[in-house]
Amino acid sequence: MDLNYGAEYDDFRKDVQAFCKEYQGVSFKSESNDNEMSDALSGSSVNKKAAKEVTRSEWQKILIEKGFIARAIPKEYGGYGGETDIIKSRIIATEFSKAKVPGGMGGQGIDMLVPTLLEWGTEEQKQQYIRPTLHGEMIWCQGYSEPNAGSDLASLQTKAELIDGNWVINGQKIWTSTAQYSQMMFCLVRTEPEASKHAGISFILIPMETPGIEIRPLVDMTLKAGFNEVFFDDVTVPEENIVAKRGEGWSVANSVLGHERGSLADPNATMNRLNTLINMMKEQTIDGRRLIDIPSYRDRLMQVQGKVMASQAHSLRLLSSKINPGQNVKLGGMIQKLVGTELRHELEGLAIDVLGEIGTLYEDSPYLKEDGSFQFTYMYFLGLIIGGGTNQIQKNIISERGLGMPKEPKVTEAS
Amino acid sequence: MFFGLSEEQEQFHDYVKKFLTDNVTVDEIRKIASGEDVALQQEIYGGLINLGINALLVPEEHGGLGADLLSAVAVAQGLGAGVGPIPFAGAYVMAPIALNLAGSEAQKKKYLSQIVSNETKFGVGLSEYVAAREDAGIDLSGDKANGKALFVIDGDEADYFLLANKGGVLFLVDAKDQGVEVTKLTSVDKTRSYLELTLKNVIAEVLPESEKNPEIAKKVLDAGRIIFAADSLGASESMIEKAVSYAKERKQFNRVIGSFQAVKHMCAEMASDLEPCYAMLWQAAHSFDHSPEEARLQACQAKSHISEVAKMVSKKATEVHGGMGFTDLLGLHYWFKRIGLNRQLLGGPELIREEAAEIQGFNQ
């Protein structure tokens, strides 16, 4: 066991700390009113009376220039052009989180599409899409799920036909997060109807302004329109908008699913939320007694803290396995989405319980604590328990690929 | 940076686990548990002593290996995995740590080298220090001890007992002292011994540093808790392995039961709840030696969290085996009971979580 990153990282940590100090309390010029909630999700807190105001996109550029994000992405595509260094990434994440300085943008473009293009894209595609995506100027949505293809994603039916050098797309997607704000969609479509289920799928990039696309927002349980239905009626895009070859879409999509699952429950954010909860339990009272002085609440808090500490330590072990080849933590990576989303949901739920009736308030009551973010995040994480491959599907994956248990026998005729 | 057991620690762990799998079948555990085969138990004990588990935590200057707590954790995981029917947490972890931290130079010289040669064996009773039940409790005045110590561990063949009063003063009593009355307590876990001591005007040999510094007793307690957490983690790991392999073989409705989702999901839940416990445990053990400011909280949380996960695993793994899981025939219950005992020793999860809160200044 050696928890030192090595002296060569001390200077780097100091640089990051100095940066965080300089930008402590930075806030975003209001572009959309979703910022507050997304801060609660990431566990950062943005000072509303802050001196420094930037747009999200300006912030992205500052972070890239410093190499705090897009570190290993080549300069020619708008990245920092450095080496992958996961210890540095870890230091950045930890220091930003400690100082509560907001990190870079996430989202499906940056987290999923960029790694996909780096692995599978043509030179033209990389040149065209990566830079604006990294700079927050091109927002992407992920068009995978369909009404009849959720967990069983490979049964998707939206089809694309190659006609006169163009893909002509017809069908419907659903649960498409942020489609209404997006410039582009990366989409799974069926291009080879004759081929088997998995071999008939291709990965296509679609500008959202293309005629024939209709977006209908769907309000979710948080009462925000977090996702949408997207309809395609003879939507036509150029042949070169395909990523990889025809029929390779399933492999393309799977190669980056891990990125999404890993990013769904960041342990640093969970730790920050735990600290927010602890502070709140020290401040709020019932009959003059601090919430933290009530033994049953305190015991639940300590239980959640135990789980948070375990997952923090676990993320260090995963980090270690990436820099020390031969350290085997196969199962360790597979459990992250399941364990992380369930824990976060439990933590936010505990905050609601200790607040009692106050915990049920929402949106704009004068008695709201932490802007009502506990209720919002409690519900939001139920969404993440379902999205990104449901937690039941995660258990299938853990038992089959992690523990080597047999697959479900196929049912020939569905009833 | 490397987070995990070193190659050497890994080997230590694998050796203990394999030694027990190869030499201690369930039939043999049963014979040991019923007291039928004392010779066999001695043989196993001897085998593990040959490996040096007794010398692990004794500093090199006293002839030991001078290893850190993480190495003892690696051993304890292996012992839990194979329900090793031998003394460890008290005799070879808490006792040497207490002697080393609180003993006078003369005491260290005498006793630590005797632990290495295994001439002298220590039973350990800190229950009165952690949470004295009614009828129990120890009075220490001058060099005389009176009272009753319950739930003394590793004491079957002990030459000395390491005890503490409520104030955390650590002391030794000689098992041969006329005022020491030893009664065996029967627990569900018959792979380890459990004693009651009645002390009447017994000579107490105080470990002097523990009088000056009450943190030492806490440190000894932390070590014990981490080791019991490690034992439960090892036992849980074995129970999951057994459940998964049984599920791959047992057939019902013309299918192996491992293809039923209800069964797969129980296995996935056990595995995914246990997995982060490794890192939590190792971090706590590492902090014990290298980051004292974080060590107490981590030790408390590791003991209570791992006890909870282990309890869940012991239940679900039994269920996966169906009726067979409930039988003595399969002997899965030895692991179940091992986890059950570890959970309560040196404080159950609720008590320890209160302590964790106190360490952070939460309960005023």
Ligand SMILES: Cc1cc2nc3c(=O)[nH]c(=O)nc-3n(C[C@H](O)[C@H](O)[C@H](O)COP(=O)(O)OP(=O)(O)OC[C@H]3O[C@@H](n4cnc5c(N)ncnc54)[C@H](O)[C@@H]3O)c2cc1C
């Ligand atoms: C907040 C949120 C955001 C989302 N964003 C996007 C997005 O941007 N783009 C996108 O393409 N999709 C998105 N999704 C869709 C998401 O991927 C699907 O909801 C998810 O894969 C489940 O599919 P489904 O909703 O059709 O449920 P179903 O597949 O119908 O599942 C219903 C229930 O059956 C269970 N079930 C199904 N199959 C199995 C099985 N084999 N074993 C055991 N249990 C099973 C499920 O676990 C679940 O409990 C989002 C979903 C949510 C909640």
